[in-house]
Amino acid sequence: MKLNLFERLITDNPVRASIQRNVEGPMLRKMGGRTDYPLCLEIGCGAGIGAQVISEQFGAQKIISTDIDPDQIKRAVENLPPELKEKVEFRVEDAMALDEPDEKFDAVFSFGVLHHMEDWKKALAEIARVLKMGGEFFFEEPLRPFLRNVLVRTLTAHPAGGEFDFNEFRNELQRNAISIMNMKRIKNIAIFCVGKKG
Numbered sequence: 121m122k123l124n125l126f127e128r129l130i131t132d133n134p135v136r137a138s139i140q141r142n143v144e145g146p147m148l149r150k151m152g153g154r155t156d157y158p159l160c161l162e163i164g165c166g167a168g169i170g171a172q173v174i175s176e177q178f179g180a181q182k183i184i185s186t187d188i189d190p191d192q193i194k195r196a197v198e199n200l201p202p203e204l205k206e207k208v209e210f211r212v213e214d215a216m217a218l219d220e221p222d223e224k225f226d227a228v229f230s231f232g233v234l235h236h237m238e239d240w241k242k243a244l245a246e247i248a249r250v251l252k253m254g255g256e257f258f259f260e261e262p263l264r265p266f267l268r269n270v271l272v273r274t275l276t277a278h279p280a281g282g283e284f285d286f287n288e289f290r291n292e293l294q295r296n297a298i299s300i301m302n303m304k305r306i307k308n309i310a311i312f313c314v315g316k317k318g
């Protein structure tokens with residue numbers, strides 16, 4: 121589901137970019153299990169800062185960054201520094217039906233994306249499908265109580281199929297043969313996590 125104007129303004133700005141680059145990227149990097157991740161997929165890339173973080177901090181040689189919204193892909197292409205043009209490929213793709221082969225990627229990244237899915241379980245199954253055995257899934261997501269907050273509900277638009285609590289999410293990871301390697305949970309608000317396939 122595409123972002124409404126409010127959410128686009130809070131995700132596509134220099135403050136959010138700085139947090140992604142200086143807080144979330146380094147934190148997730150430390151939680152991972154490898155020194156590098158040669159081939160990476162990002163779902164819901166938005167304005168493209170995630171692709172830069174993956175390139176700079178995760179030892180990626182090639183990154184495919186995807187989003188369902190062609191306008192977001194256009195912004196991401198415009199924001200990409202010229203020196204990353206060979207390394208990063210942006211594509212319009214639905215994370216619930218990825219146009220990628222099985223077991224292709226060393227890592228998949230979701231920076232605040234699954235809660236935008238009409239069916240987050242479908243997207244998680246797709247992520248598990250395209251990860252290599254031993255590949256890692258890096259993600260940060262808000263949890264149901266946060267999404268049900270009156271202010272959040274008033275200002276943003278999220279599909280009911282994108283809501284989950286921590287236990288539901290952990291069970292679904294297990295069902296898709298992804299085990300949690302490392303996790304930070306901020307109460308019932310959000311999780312930052314790295315899972316490993318197999």
Ligand SMILES: C[S@@+](CC[C@H](N)C(=O)[O-])C[C@H]1O[C@@H](n2cnc3c(N)ncnc32)[C@H](O)[C@@H]1O
Pocket residue numbers: 121122123127131132136140163164165166167170186187188189192213214215216230231232233236237238
């Ligand atoms: C909250 S934004 C996060 C953007 C970026 N990852 C960030 O952290 O700034 C969620 C993004 O997911 C995208 N999105 C929503 N539904 C999607 C889907 N089914 N498949 C792929 N991307 C989707 C939206 O267009 C939006 O760019």
